Amino acid sequence: MDTILLPFSPRFIVLTICAVVTVLLLLVGIFDHKVFKIILIPLVIFGALTLLGIRDFTQKNHAVLRNYPISAHVRFLLEEIRPEMRQYFFESEKDGMPFSRDTRAVVYQRAKMVLDKRPFGTQEDVYREGYEWMHHSVAPKPRADEKFxxxxxxxxxxxxxxxxxxxxxxxxxxxxxxxxxxxxxxxxxxxxxxxxxxxxxxxxxxxxxxxxxxxxxxxxxxxxxxxxxxxxxxxxxxxxxxxxxxxxxxxxxxxxxxxxxxxxxxxxxxxxxxxxxxxxxxxxxxxxxxxxxxxxxxxxxxxxxxxxxxxx
Known part of the structure; x- marks a missing residue:
């Protein structure tokens, strides 16, 4: 019983759907030649996905592809665009290594010879542990004449x-x-x-x-x-x-x-x-x-x- 229901499990459901749709479209095209041109593109798409799923299921190099035919490719796609997604949607102005977006922005602005300063204070968390700053002296010294x-x-x-x-x-x-x-x-x-x-x-x-x-x-x-x-x-x-x-x-x-x-x-x-x-x-x-x-x-x-x- 489990073997019969296996194609309908969440792991293989995408492959099963693609295979069923491919067979149905193929049968419709065989028995009704008038609609064959209309269903040709969907037939090619679902047929290609079915072949991809069969290849994923039979290969032995990637366990994820074997366990999740077709749908596992979405994971690899997300991994591929992860840096861009993080940079454009999730990364804050202070995140990013080795240079944050704020640091990069200063470089871009200075390279373009435009204003690189912002009014109304800083965006830095000045109370966080490890934050460093130069404190004004209450008893300033004369400016040094040495050339260091x-x-x-x-x-x-x-x-x-x-x-x-x-x-x-x-x-x-x-x-x-x-x-x-x-x-x-x-x-x-x-x-x-x-x-x-x-x-x-x-x-x-x-x-x-x-x-x-x-x-x-x-x-x-x-x-x-x-x-x-x-x-x-x-x-x-x-x-x-x-x-x-x-x-x-x-x-x-x-x-x-x-x-x-x-x-x-x-x-x-x-x-x-x-x-x-x-x-x-x-x-x-x-x-x-x-x-x-x-x-x-x-x-x-x-x-x-x-x-x-x-x-x-």
Whole structure:
């Protein structure tokens, strides 16, 4: 008895309805040729759904499809549009990670050069736990005349650099687009701070806008390497001698994965990246897990001293 009623259970009722409607439409079309053209489109639709349901029931890869033929596809459709539904209908102004709608709105408004401020207070819950704010001082101090800069380079440094306490951290060209590199360096120039190149080398886009540059040299020695991946002193000296490059940073290891190297797949090594990094096209661009130029702390200090000498 249970087997007979199984097609009419909630799990299979959609498939059963589609199959029954298909059979009925087919019988009507066979016995009454005049209405066949009218019922052709519904017949094709319900026939296709029936075939889909049979396929769902007989396949063995998805338990949901096997248990709920046809109707389970609605679940996958809802999963597909879930991010859009959440963003447009359910997400509040303060929800959303890593950036809320309010934060994104400020970026959009400033990019369009329109007003990015709202009157009549804040929408933030200022009483929630963890909320931070700057409190007005009841005894304000005179405005500081210091420029909030730090001189980097001791007595042995021939070219000390007065660095801002606010700078742009390392992000390589390749991970960033040319326009992103230009924008960051232009901001560094306007703000009077430095722009770190990341280990991908100094690109022409870092130089275009005239901002101060910190050249990061990693274990791949991109921009100052031989064909075998070893350090090239002459090439390093020619790049480091640029007056726009204010400091050279030696990257010991991958910050996100210490003790491991990095790989830029060959498919992403464009002609431009190949030229800037000094790596061959058609091959994976490898950042080794260790430096070939040194292996002990003393050797590292000697290597740093040599880099300082080469850079002038």
């Amino acid at each position: 800069r730090i001189t980097i380079g001791g007595p042995d440094c021939t070219k000390p650099y007065s660095a801002s306490v606010f700078n742009i951290s390392a992000m390589s060209f390749g991970a960033l687009s040319p326009n992103a590199v230009r924008a960051l360096n232009a901001g560094a120039r306007k703000g009077g701070f430095a722009h770190d190149t990341g280990e991908g080398g100094v690109s022409p886009y870092h130089r275009e806008m005239g901002g101060d540059i910190i050249w990061e040299v990693g274990s791949g020695y991109f921009g100052c390497r031989n064909r075998d991946g070893t350090f090239n002193p002459e090439l390093f000296a020619s790049v480091a001698g640029d007056d726009q490059i204010k400091m050279v940073e030696l990257k010991i290891s991958q910050g996100a994965k210490p003790g491991h190297g990095g790989v830029l797949p060959a498919a992403k090594v464009s002609e431009e990246i190949s030229k800037i990094r000094g790596v061959p096209m058609g091959e994976d661009c490898i950042s080794p897990a260790y430096h070939k130029a040194f292996s002990t702390p003393i050797q590292m200090m000697e290597f740093v001293a040599n880099m300082r000498k080469l850079s002038g």
